[in-house]
């Protein structure tokens with residue numbers, strides 16, 4: 602029996618126009634989150650969230666005038682896991698959707714874990730300033746480069762959903778009571794992306810194909826997708842310690 606718990610690791614002040622073409626540029630809070638999967642084969646973490654350096658210095662990563670990070674002490678992922686009774690070394694596997702700083706910011710906190718990332722994405726992100734290596738390109742970490750759909754554990758599968766970045770992946774989880782859910786990563790920032798089939802992305806045609814794939818994975822039941830930075834959907838979801846089963 603797999604249990605899924607979702608928790609906030611901070612947020613960003615951002616205009617909806619960064620997510621949906623033609624939407625408002627007015628900045629508002631958008632959550633950043635990670636998920637814990639408790640499985641019979643061990644604990645799996647999906648994305649590692651924002652690094653706590655941003656609590657004191659919101660512009661620590663990209664400098665003054667950059668994307669504004671909003672982060673409180675309790676958002677630090679190690680604190681979130683501790684509140685669920687877990688230490689970092691009890692995480693067996695980390696799946697990164699991709700290696701942007703709000704999805705891989707605490708990879709360094711999990712030196713005992715195996716990191717599942719698409720090989721294509723690892724190659725793309727390495728050395729690029731907008732994928733700061735300080736958070737993920739760390740010699741002590743074990744990356745398992747994958748190619749295409751791959752089973753992480755029974756009922757847990759990574760599925761490539763590129764467009765936001767080459768080799769971006771989502772996590773598909775088959776839950777006993779809830780059914781199949783998709784943790785989208787930035788393949789879908791908001792439910793609106795999936796409803797409209799439109800999204801801002803470096804490669805928009807490919808990103809639109811990924812939106813269609815996500816919809817097909819849940820047979821168009823958008824209550825079973827967890828989009829990455831979705832202020833409107835967030836209050837409707839269960840948050841840890843509440844659990845999806």
Ligand SMILES: [Zn+2]
Nearest residue numbers: 701703787829
């Ligand atoms: Zn993101």
